[in-house]
Amino acid sequence: MKQLFFTTITMSLMLLACEKAPKPNQAPNNETELITTVVLHFKDSLMSTQTFRWSDIDGPGGQDPLIDTIKLKALNTYDLSLDFLDESKNPTDTITREIEAEGTNHLIYFESVMSQLFIQTKDKDANGLALGLMSNWQILGPGIGKVRIVLKHQVGIKNGDPNLGETDTEVEFPVRFY
Amino acid sequence: MKHSLFIGLFLLLASYIKAQNGPCQSQLRIILLDSSSQQALHFADIEFHPQVENKIDSQGHTIYILECLVNYDLHINHLDCEHKDLKVSIQSDSTLVVYLKHSEHSLLPFTFKQRSSRPDANQINQLQIQRNKGQSVGYLMEQLNGVQLIKTGQGIAKPMVNGLFGNRLILLNSYSRLEGQNWGLDHAPEMDPNIYQSISIIQGAKALRFGADAFAAVIQMLPISVFKPKGKAIEGEVNVTGISNGWGQQAHVHLGSKVFEKRYMYWQISGSAKQIGNYTSSQDRLSNTAQKEAQLTAQLGYKHKHSIYELLASNYLAINGLYTGAHVGNISDIQKAISAERPLYKDGLKYNIDAPKQTVEHHFYQLKINQNGHKNSFEHILSHQFNHRQEFDIVRSSSAYAGPSIAYFLKTIQWQSIWQNKHIPKWPLQLGINAKHQINSYQGYYFIPGFKQNQAAAHAMFEHDVNRWHHEGSLRYDWQTYTIYTFKHQTAMVREPISKDWSYTYLSRYQIGTKQSLQLSFGKQWRMASPNEQYANGLHQSLASLELGDSNIQKETGHFIQIKQQFQSHALHFEAEAYWQKIKGFIQLLPTGQFSTTIRGLYPVFQYKQTDAIVFGLNTFTHWHLGKNKTLSHQLYAPYGRSTQQEWLNYFPSASHKFNYAYKRNKLLIEAWGKHVSQQKHYDSNTEFAPSPKAYTIYGVNIEYSLKKTAHPINLGLSVNNLFNLNYRDYLNRLRYFIPEPGINIAFKINYNI
Numbered sequence: 001m002k003q004l005f006f007t008t009i010t011m012s013l014m015l016l017a018c019e020k021a022p023k024p025n026q027a028p029n030n031e032t033e034l035i036t037t038v039v040l041h042f043k044d045s046l047m048s049t050q051t052f053r054w055s056d057i058d059g060p061g062g063q064d065p066l067i068d069t070i071k072l073k074a075l076n077t078y079d080l081s082l083d084f085l086d087e088s089k090n091p092t093d094t095i096t097r098e099i100e101a102e103g104t105n106h107l108i109y110f111e112s113v114m115s116q117l118f119i120q121t122k123d124k125d126a127n128g129l130a131l132g133l134m135s136n137w138q139i140l141g142p143g144i145g146k147v148r149i150v151l152k153h154q155v156g157i158k159n160g161d162p163n164l165g166e167t168d169t170e171v172e173f174p175v176r177f178y
Numbered sequence: 179m180k181h182s183l184f185i186g187l188f189l190l191l192a193s194y195i196k197a198q199n200g201p202c203q204s205q206l207r208i209i210l211l212d213s214s215s216q217q218a219l220h221f222a223d224i225e226f227h228p229q230v231e232n233k234i235d236s237q238g239h240t241i242y243i244l245e246c247l248v249n250y251d252l253h254i255n256h257l258d259c260e261h262k263d264l265k266v267s268i269q270s271d272s273t274l275v276v277y278l279k280h281s282e283h284s285l286l287p288f289t290f291k292q293r294s295s296r297p298d299a300n301q302i303n304q305l306q307i308q309r310n311k312g313q314s315v316g317y318l319m320e321q322l323n324g325v326q327l328i329k330t331g332q333g334i335a336k337p338m339v340n341g342l343f344g345n346r347l348i349l350l351n352s353y354s355r356l357e358g359q360n361w362g363l364d365h366a367p368e369m370d371p372n373i374y375q376s377i378s379i380i381q382g383a384k385a386l387r388f389g390a391d392a393f394a395a396v397i398q399m400l401p402i403s404v405f406k407p408k409g410k411a412i413e414g415e416v417n418v419t420g421i422s423n424g425w426g427q428q429a430h431v432h433l434g435s436k437v438f439e440k441r442y443m444y445w446q447i448s449g450s451a452k453q454i455g456n457y458t459s460s461q462d463r464l465s466n467t468a469q470k471e472a473q474l475t476a477q478l479g480y481k482h483k484h485s486i487y488e489l490l491a492s493n494y495l496a497i498n499g500l501y502t503g504a505h506v507g508n509i510s511d512i513q514k515a516i517s518a519e520r521p522l523y524k525d526g527l528k529y530n531i532d533a534p535k536q537t538v539e540h541h542f543y544q545l546k547i548n549q550n551g552h553k554n555s556f557e558h559i560l561s562h563q564f565n566h567r568q569e570f571d572i573v574r575s576s577s578a579y580a581g582p583s584i585a586y587f588l589k590t591i592q593w594q595s596i597w598q599n600k601h602i603p604k605w606p607l608q609l610g611i612n613a614k615h616q617i618n619s620y621q622g623y624y625f626i627p628g629f630k631q632n633q634a635a636a637h638a639m640f641e642h643d644v645n646r647w648h649h650e651g652s653l654r655y656d657w658q659t660y661t662i663y664t665f666k667h668q669t670a671m672v673r674e675p676i677s678k679d680w681s682y683t684y685l686s687r688y689q690i691g692t693k694q695s696l697q698l699s700f701g702k703q704w705r706m707a708s709p710n711e712q713y714a715n716g717l718h719q720s721l722a723s724l725e726l727g728d729s730n731i732q733k734e735t736g737h738f739i740q741i742k743q744q745f746q747s748h749a750l751h752f753e754a755e756a757y758w759q760k761i762k763g764f765i766q767l768l769p770t771g772q773f774s775t776t777i778r779g780l781y782p783v784f785q786y787k788q789t790d791a792i793v794f795g796l797n798t799f800t801h802w803h804l805g806k807n808k809t810l811s812h813q814l815y816a817p818y819g820r821s822t823q824q825e826w827l828n829y830f831p832s833a834s835h836k837f838n839y840a841y842k843r844n845k846l847l848i849e850a851w852g853k854h855v856s857q858q859k860h861y862d863s864n865t866e867f868a869p870s871p872k873a874y875t876i877y878g879v880n881i882e883y884s885l886k887k888t889a890h891p892i893n894l895g896l897s898v899n900n901l902f903n904l905n906y907r908d909y910l911n912r913l914r915y916f917i918p919e920p921g922i923n924i925a926f927k928i929n930y931n932i
Binding site: 029056061164 | 505508510511514522566571572573574579581583587589617618619620621622623624628629630661663665666668670672715716717724726774775776777778779780781
């Protein structure tokens, strides 16, 4: 009789413990917001556009990212607008609008050692500090090199210093000016 | 069935005879000792007829008030023995020492043999647990021999013994293995220290019962026994603690009693809750470093004739904030943090915890049945655990999904049956079988695979005492099978490895004279590679690295030898333990030298690899009684780990010393302590982002005062950690690149006994 009493208590307590766990063979699914793709839209003075992409749709690890080579004409000036996308979601989530809306928490900057390239950020956030979604590229001559585009997340600490905050993207493109 | 008990009666120190108007009364203290190990036995039922009153003295002992020269019937009823009747009559203050032949029936694995109740390097008692109220369980374990902590910030502290931790260290909650994503370096044990009466390292052949994989040690946490109360009156305690660093608070209530006067049925409830806000280093308050911890535990116990039934249900919840800068972007961000003199993210005092953070809830249920007989005893244990761990990465924007990035669900059922028999004289034998069934699943992105695991094992253990020798040995055979569901390049794969092997331990101890003993033990242990070591694939945020498993990794097999010398005199207790372990196929995470290109930049790639390793070192423990009220103690830990290719193993503690001076008089105890940790020079610099921090020494003070000793005792405590507010970093804190260790911390405690 007493054994039954204890067994009943044990079984009921064990039932209470069983929460809704998924099955062990369930496929992974990433609900968190990822940036998988950076898209560069260049517009030249004749209003013709070129698009280059850096994308890693399956996230870190897995397949290597697909990286376009930026090919631009020397002795030209281009306006660049950037798009940040989460292509792991269906439909693709456009993160760019959020970066714009929370501009005071973001900073995009460009790094390159190529002397033929001169980049100037054009847009500003609500506090008047540079944002970086829109920029102007002056190509001063032909050459081959690299350019790095960095998006920093600087919640509450943005002051123009590119070294602050977390790096949300840091993508490097091979570059050819011809 | 009756057991024969040997009773010794000692009358000690009749210090004075009470001259009173009215009946003469004397005080009687009862000490129960195991007849072969001289070790104190606790939590016996002691009943006098006619009934007597009792009180608690300054050391926490129960003192019975008897009338002089009156005959009392005394019943002693201990956990693993039948009750026994004695007749007692005293005429002055006396101490009664009763020897019980306890160990022959004992199924308790812990029998560290020592001749007195001196401080034990391998056990933390309830007084020490009390002294450390407000700390999480890892910090308590740090007082055990050879234990250090590997931390991720302050709220997450994982024990390591002689340099080994995680899947090589078995933690027992009562008698069941704690199962909760143990592979994670930033996963602290899911136990709240408030419910325990002791935390001990189980040594020798007795440890093999709990697993073949205890390369480090088996540490057992025993909850306060449900059979402790003396009657139907509710007993227990209330503890309130205030913590200055982080302005934290903790409250703990523990209650229990007998359910019926005439039956041995008991209940117990323990509940505690703690919160600490953002804490400070010596100079800055660090952003998002708050923590919260709570538990609720209930026990039911019943003793009837030769059987004991115990049911334990425990629920634990912890939320830990990870320092805001912990989830960096990439390797250049880590380098910026390392070169910064002060932490980059500071904040005010806040208790709310944002991402990055971890939450864990752990439910544990255990049924334990003991049946004791003259020649045969049985112990059956069945437990169920459910561990739900959620990791929250930093959210990019306020509209983004704010749920967990990964949630793990781990369900484990364990069963053990032990048969202890005494059919062969002087050769008590223990035979046992155990089984485990476990399911691990997750939601979110892939980091480790989901899997099912089944395990079964059988073991045999003997003990033999002859003249000055004590021998014990155990042999175990395990069979394990996994079904692992991995995803690689979006393709699902199923793997079903099976492993089986023998393991054994042998220990011999020789008593030299009356004060010294020398002990030798050796054995073989093994561990199958865990699913994360074979199939991990993902970013480890707080270490800015990509971790990959290797499906070719098989098992680790270790052989160890340990020599221990103990000396115990009236004034001095000394023990030294030297150990050497060779682990073939030692699995560790090593840099591949390659980098993975991710959208956040370059991440170094680390992969699990097997090598052959040797772990060796020395631990010493010394305790002096300097005078009537003064004691001095010292501990040295010096572990080393090296692969056979002559490279040092990573995350190994450096040598450290601890000193403690204590002065106790009447109601007051004052302790001063110091801890020196040397700089770790033995590591592979290719695996580290920054050189190891320099050596440091921190100091602390502990004061305890018994405000009230009789009726409902009240004890006050004040402890200070990092007394001189030193700014220092610890090699074993994985966030040392970003933040230093905490500055000065003062905890004030009130303990009220019901």
